[in-house]
Amino acid sequence: MVAIDVDGVLNPDHPPTARQLGYHRHHYDGPDPTGRHVSGEVWLHPDHGAWLQELGHHADLVWCTSWGTVAATWVAPRLGLPDDLPVIDVGQAGVRFGRQLKLTALYRAVGGRPVAVLDDEFGGRDPLEAAERTTHGSATLLVPVNSVTGLQRGHIEQVIDWLGQVAIDDRRAYAPGDTVAGPAGPDEDDASHEEDGDLGVGDPLLRKSRLLSRLCSTCIFHPGNLMRLSPNRLRDLVVKARRDESFIVCHKTLPYSGNPGGKPAICRGFADRYSTQALQVIERLFGFVEVDPPGEEADRADASAPTGNRANGKG
Numbered sequence: 001m002v003a004i005d006v007d008g009v010l011n012p013d014h015p016p017t018a019r020q021l022g023y024h025r026h027h028y029d030g031p032d033p034t035g036r037h038v039s040g041e042v043w044l045h046p047d048h049g050a051w052l053q054e055l056g057h058h059a060d061l062v063w064c065t066s067w068g069t070v071a072a073t074w075v076a077p078r079l080g081l082p083d084d085l086p087v088i089d090v091g092q093a094g095v096r097f098g099r100q101l102k103l104t105a106l107y108r109a110v111g112g113r114p115v116a117v118l119d120d121e122f123g124g125r126d127p128l129e130a131a132e133r134t135t136h137g138s139a140t141l142l143v144p145v146n147s148v149t150g151l152q153r154g155h156i157e158q159v160i161d162w163l164g165q166v167a168i169d170d171r172r173a174y175a176p177g178d179t180v181a182g183p184a185g186p187d188e189d190d191a192s193h194e195e196d197g198d199l200g201v202g203d204p205l206l207r208k209s210r211l212l213s214r215l216c217s218t219c220i221f222h223p224g225n226l227m228r229l230s231p232n233r234l235r236d237l238v239v240k241a242r243r244d245e246s247f248i249v250c251h252k253t254l255p256y257s258g259n260p261g262g263k264p265a266i267c268r269g270f271a272d273r274y275s276t277q278a279l280q281v282i283e284r285l286f287g288f289v290e291v292d293p294p295g296e297e298a299d300r301a302d303a304s305a306p307t308g309n310r311a312n313g314k315g
Contacts, residue, residue, distance in 0.1 A: 001115045002055050002159060003064035003088065003106050006071050008120025008147030010079070011042050017148050018043040026078060033068030042075075043150075049079030051156045058163045060285055062086045064106050064117065066093040086284055089277070098125035107133070107140075108245045109281050112200060114139035114166045116159045120147040139166045201249065201264050208289040209282045210265035216252045216293035221269025227251070241270065245277035252294050262294050 004010070012018045015025075023043040032038045052061060062085060063071040069087050076083050088109050090102035100122050106115065115138075122142055130140040141162045143155050201210045218226045220234050241248050248270040253262050266288075271279060282288065 001110050001113055002052075002059045002061050003110075003115060003117045003119075004052065004061060004071075005117075005119040005145075006063075006065040006067045006075055009118050009145045009151050010044060010048055010075065012148055012150035014148040015041070015043060018150065021045070021149060022047070023150070028074065030074070031070070033066065033070055044075070044078055045150065046079075047153075048151055049081050051151070051153065052079070052081060055156060055159060058160060059114075059116070060086075062088055062106075062109075064088045064090060064102055064119070066090060066102075086281060095121055095123040098123040099129070100126050103129075105277075107138075109277050111246075111278055111281075112138045114141075114163070116141040116143060116162060118143050118145055118151065118155060118159070120145045201266055203263075203289055206289050208287050210253075210263060210291050211271055211288040212250050212253075212265050212268035213290040213292050215268050216250055217296060218252065219267065219269045220248075220251070221267070221273070238270070238274070242274060242276060247271065247274075247276060247278055250293070263291070265291050 007013065012021075012023065019025075023045045026042045026044055027039075028042050029039040030037070055061060061081075065071050067075065068089070072083050072085055072087055075081075076085060088102070088106050090105045092101040094101055100119065103117070103126060106117065117140075119142070122144055126142060130142050133140040139162075141159065143158055145151055145155060202208070203210055215222060220227050220229060220237070225234075237248055248267040249264045250267040253265045266279075
């Protein structure tokens with residue numbers, strides 16, 4: 001994925017230089033993301049739309065800017081970009097204590113997918129965290145853009161080269177949803193098993209995320225505590241997944257739960273009850289592929305058939 005900022009990247013902050021570099025002046029008069037009326041000049045370059053569309057042939061583009069949805073509805077059309085590119089709800093932005101605050105929301109939304117970030121402002125700790133993410137399998141590239149000159153062709157070439165290198169270095173095709181809040185299991189130590197295998201729920205061929213077609217026979221969301229979870233364990237799992245804007249992986253699909261060759265899938269019980277940012281991004285950008293619970297016949301009558309908006313892979 002490629003995350004795009006607006007101010008300082010597509011809208012440089014030095015008008016005389018912008019004019020010399022071929023930017024065109026536009027006047028914005030309308031609401032900001034909070035609904036407050038604002039008015040001012042915005043400088044946009046006619047080449048940027050084509051450059052970003054070129055990146056779009058190699059990766060998925062998302063807005064990661066304090067402009068919020070205004071970037072999609074106002075900036076995008078003036079650059080010839082689609083007006084339906086996803087917008088990451090960054091909340092707070094700006095550098096605090098050595099970190100660009102909006103990167104937290106971005107990383108949460110993209111999960112384990114490789115991501116390049118075009119921004120004019122990073123904190124001193126951000127490169128270290130990007131390197132740590134890369135070390136742990138989530139390739140991350142921070143591309144600092146000079147806010148005086150804005151996005152330049154060299155930045156685009158840098159991202160394209162990086163995307164090619166990611167494909168060479170890691171033959172595994174990434175898919176959304178690789179960030180797991182913590183698999184549901186019978187005791188508090190289950191989360192420690194995450195390192196025992198790949199817990200990514202992405203299908204590398206279909207480029208979709210696996211979601212159980214129905215509740216498994218021992219789903220933690222069945223009444224009666226069939227998994228004999230310790231007191232408050234289910235509540236803690238749900239709280240963590242919602243706080244991290246992630247999801248829960250079905251315990252039956254985990255490699256250390258009697259399913260050594262299995263492929264992890266999102267818990268149907270959680271997906272039918274909660275709509276986190278990770279689930280929304282997966283649904284909007286890629287979609288879900290429904291899989292049956294392991295070891296359970298697909299045509300078996302199931303009194304706990306899924307209900308809710310995602311019963312047909314929608315939500």
